[in-house]
Amino acid sequence: MAAxxxxxxxxxxxxxxxxxxxxxxxxxxxxxxxSFLDRKMREIRETGKVIGLERIAIMAxxxxxxxxxxxxxxxxxxxxxxxxxxxxxxxxDQALAEQDNLF
Numbered sequence: 001m002a003a004x005x006x007x008x009x010x011x012x013x014x015x016x017x018x019x020x021x022x023x024x025x026x027x028x029x030x031x032x033x034x035s036f037l038d039r040k041m042r043e044i045r046e047t048g049k050v051i052g053l054e055r056i057a058i059m060a061x062x063x064x065x066x067x068x069x070x071x072x073x074x075x076x077x078x079x080x081x082x083x084x085x086x087x088x089x090x091x092x093d094q095a096l097a098e099q100d101n102l103f
Contacts (some may be wrong), residue, residue, distance in 0.1 A: 013038045014045070014053060040064060 004023035009032045022030045024026050050056050074086040 014041050016053070037064075039073070 005024045006021050007024045007027055008019055008021050009027065009030065011020055011031070013034060020030065020034075036061060040063065041056050044050050044056050044059050044063075050059050
C-alpha cells in the first residue's frame with residue numbers, strides 16, 4: 001500500500017501565517033485542529049491576563065493537555081490491568097464450564 005501523499009497547507013493562527021505539511025487524508029483533521037487552537041488562543045488573549053504570542057500558545061497547550069488528560073481518566077498500572085484481565089478470564093472460563101454441564 002502506498003503512503004499517503006503529503007500536502008502543504010497555509011494556515012493562520014491568531015493572525016500569523018504558518019505553512020504546515022501533513023498527509024493528504026489528514027488535511028481536514030489538521031484544519032479542525034488549527035481552528036480549535038486559534039479559538040483557544042484567542043480566548044486566552046481576551047482575558048487580558050496573558051500577553052505575548054508565545055505565552056498564549058503555552059497556556060493554550062497546557063489547557064488542552066489538561067483537558068485531554070482529564071478526559072482519559074487516571075493512568076492504570078499495567079500489572080493491575082493484567083491481574084484484572086486474568087480474573088475476568090477465570091470468571092469466563094468458570095461460567096462457560098458451568099454452561100457445558102447443562103447440556
